[in-house]
Each structure stands twice: as structure tokens, then as C-alpha cells.
Amino acid sequence: MDIAGNRPDAGSAENPSPAQVSHSSESRRIQAVDVFRGMAVAVMVVANYLEPLTVTPGWLQHAQPLSGLNFLDIGFPFFVFISGMLLPGSLARRLALGGWRKTLFHFLKRNLLLIAFGIAGTLLLRGHPLRDWGVLQAFGLAGLVALPFARLRPGARFAAGLVLITAYQVMLSLGYAEWLLGHEHGDLGGIAGCIAWAGVMLIGSFLSRHLSDLRQSLVWSASLALALGIAGFALHYVVPVTKPLVTASYALVCCGLAAAGFALVLGLDIAGIRLAHFALFGANPLVCYMLSGVLAEGLRSLVPEPTLLPALALASLIYLVCFLCALFLRRRGIFVKL
Helix, strand or coil, X not given: CEEXXXXXXXCCCCCCCCCCCCHHHHHHHHHHHHXXXXXXXXXXXXXXXXXXXXXXXXXXXXXXXXXXXXXXXXXXXXXXXXXXXXXXXXXXXXXXXXXXXXXXXXXXXXXXXXXXXXXXXXXXXXXXXXXXXXXXXXXXXXXXXXXXXXXXXXXXXHHHHHHHHHHHHHHHHHHHHHHHHHHCCCCCCCHHHHHHXXXXXXXXXXXXXXXXXXXXXXXXXXXXXXXXXXXXXXXHCCCCCECCCCCHHHHHHHHHHXXXXXXXXXXXXXXXXXXHHHHXXXXXXXXXXHHHHHHHHHHHHHCXXXXXXXXXXXXXXXXXXXXXXHHHHHHCCCEEEC
């Protein structure tokens, strides 16, 4: 884990050239990436507290297996998607600065630490380290699976992502789905679900080459959203959309929605509307997510069965504390990088 005193580049183009990108354009691009990532983190912050409560309305809970898609089901895939957008540029910069050995060590250390943090949290909550595969474990392992493909050309990465999602869907059809429904409690596809999440990451990485130009990014993001959205919804009639199983239709629909969400953020930015509130969450996503988890568990232990209005008030309190923490870190110039 790195703690930087200056703002890290949130997502350079795959082959960045300082002469090609103005400082203003670079700052706006970083802001747009942070805004979208922050929107995903904000959803996850709210989900940490509200989702397990019995008083929470159905649309604020994760959808049950084979019952479609709810609002909270998009937070994590959005985060994985935009992390994929940043992966090739991050890898290219690391290679330029330190070579293959240091770069490989950095990515292995980062992802293994995420898995370790996730397992430690599961154990603290008296969960099973292998059957309660949560957000940090799923993200870290997906990053390891996606890493060997990160230096491929954009089209090849996109194809690799589709292959990984398809391979995982085949596993589901061969019996893994039944095992998940009977044994796994993390609702992210278990350990093998990292194959599908790595696919989402690689599909997101397709947009990395266009990040240096806001308008070009908007066109490509909107086009990708349309194509993947149509494909995912069509596939739903063969393989139902469901988050706990991370079906292929769910992965493609979420990729399409993520691309559409990023296109919306870019469009608002081009129109002069900057959602700086969410950029604070996006600048320090790991801190905000982990803090929300600690606060959520603490409040659930103090108030085990709140009614709806107190539950919403407590969720708002968690959101506010995480926002103030992100604001404090930003003003101090502290950025804890994933």
C-alpha cells in the first residue's frame, strides 16, 4: 500500500505522451475518473450498512439468486470496470520506472495485501475465510488473474475478458452454480468468481487507450455501453442475470451500465458540470470502503434491529463520516493508493 503526498495519476492513457495532452485536459480526465470511481464507492459505502438489515427496502438490498438486478448490485462491478480502465496505464508507468521485476512485485504485493485484508476482516466477523469471499478478496484475486493480459493490445484484452467470462459461465453450468448456492455466502461468485471479475476488468481496460481525450472517451464509452447492454440483456433470456452467481449476462449488463455511467460523467464534465463531491471518494476508495465496513459493523452491534428511518439515518451518518474522512485526506494531500 502506498501513501502519496501528491495526487497520483488516476489513469494515464496506455501510451502517455506529455506533449499530446494539456495540463487542463489531464486534470479533467483525472477528475472524471475519480468521480466515476467515487460513485461506485459511494454505493458500496451505503451497501455495507443497509444491505444486511431486514428493514431495508428490496431495491436497497442485493437481488436474490436468479431474481434480476438491484441498485446495490452495480457498485462493485462498476469499481472493477474502472479499475480495469486504469490497469494498462498503471502497468506501463511502473514498467517505465522500475522494469519488470519491480513492477511484478508491486502488483503481486498489492493484490495479495487486498486478499489478506479481506480474509482478516472475514475472520474478525467470525466468517469462513474460503466460503465468505468478499469484496477485497474478489478484487485482489481478479487483479492477479487479469495481470498477465494487461500488456496485450486493447482488442485482445477485450477478447480475453469475454473468454474469461464465458469460461466461468461454463463452470457454473457444470455444477459450480449449485455449490455456490449451497455453500458460498459472499455473493460474488466465490473464489472462482475471480475469473469473471477479471473478465470485467479486462473489458474495462479496452477504454484505457481513449482516456487522454474526453470527447473520444465519451464516444467509445457510449458505443461500448450500447453493445454490451444489448448483448447482456439478450443473453439474460438464456442465462438469467444474477449477482450471487456472477452469470455472464450479469457481467455483460454491468459492463454496459458501467460504460454508460462513465459516458454520463464525461458528458457532464464536457458540459461544465463537475461532481467534485464523488471525486473525494474516488481519490481514496480503499480508506472510504474499509472505514464504512468498520462503522457499519459497529453500528449494527449497537443497534441490532433499527426501524427503517433510524436505519437510513445511521447509513447517512456513515456516509457523512466517510465523506469527511475523504475530505480531510484530500486537504492534507494524502492518497492511499490501491
